[in-house]
Amino acid sequence: MDTILFLGFAIAYLVLLIWGIALTVRRGRLIVSDLALLVFAALVYDNAVIGLGSFIGESAGLEALNAVRYWLHALVTPMLVLVAWNVLVRAGVRWAKTSWATLGAIVITAALVTYEVIVGAAPAQLVAQHEYGTLSYSNENAPGGPPLMVLFVAAALLVAGIYAWKRQGWPWLCIVTILMVIGSAIPFDFPSGAVTNAFELVLLVGVLATIAFQDRRTEAG
Template sequence: MDSLLFLLLALAHLALLVWGLRLAARSGWRAADLPVLVVAALVYDNGMIAVGRAIGEGALLEGLNAGRFWLHAFVTPLLVIWSWDAVRRAGSPWAAKARARWAAIGLALALVAIELVTVVAGLELRVRDEHGALSYTSDHAGGPPLMVLVVAAVLVIAGAIVWRRQSWPWLLAGAVLMALGSGLPIPVPSAAATNVFEVLLLTGIIATTARQDALERR
């Protein structure tokens, strides 16, 4: 059952990827388009779990699943830079300053380093065979990684600012749902169900980029 759910999640992210690429093609690549890389990584992440049983247990599937953790470490912190850019585009004076841009870049790089050191370095994967889906996962304990918590907090703050300055609540809504989904234990029978929050968050992010593009064209 989970294999089908992860396939549907991969397709949902693929639709978001097409939307994000169309926005990027229309306006040219910029900081506002960084979430496209995150969405592409999530297509891979969910798709790999979806096809895990077809590939079968072994070194190949383990190596392909290790790629999920590497992609997560390098692309998820890019949402910090996107958050700064969204706040800047919303008209926040402090975000327009060069030091705000460099602070966002510095924080993103620091989060990449933290994730590599605390999660990816010495990564040990084990087989997970649940609800019909076969994958390899880590035994990372202690709740969500620090990187995820910091990115979620930054997105919540950015969402609140965008809502206040542009009357657009959907970034904040997606960020709050993602933060709750990451930080609270959710009693659901399927591991795929918690990944729905990622779809909601990225939908809010891509929609925010589309909204800000439309406002700037007026």
């Protein structure tokens, strides 16, 4: 069951990636929010590796493919902080346009990347994990406690969502961020390790929809 779900997520993120590229082509220039494309590409890879793991089987090759998953998570996911900052700028939030806010977004992103590399990707000890029909490699050295990087990213997106709602009448980024936080916090009693990933997908659909919405507003002048 989970094999199908993870492969379905990989396809969904591929659709988001293609949509995001189409938005960039239509706009005719790159903007900071386009860093979301790196997140979509990483999640295509992440879900495809998990979904195909049981077909590949336990091997050094599959372990290496899974190691890349942890590095992509560390290097790419924090970029959503910069995406959130750019949403604020495009929403016309004055303080977000200051040099201090710009520097703050860059420093927070760099700090989160560094933290994830030091405590997650670099010291990872991978062991095979069979769960609900899938085969992947989990990190035995994963840090305990709340996921610090995820909390910072969620907070940044929530702030951006609130301002986009207030300034531009666009509530969806705020709504999907709240849904993701709630969905991640509630322990669901489902025979699946993939169901909660649906909240992450909903969040990123909301992120890309927000970028598309702000593009349309810019085109309208």
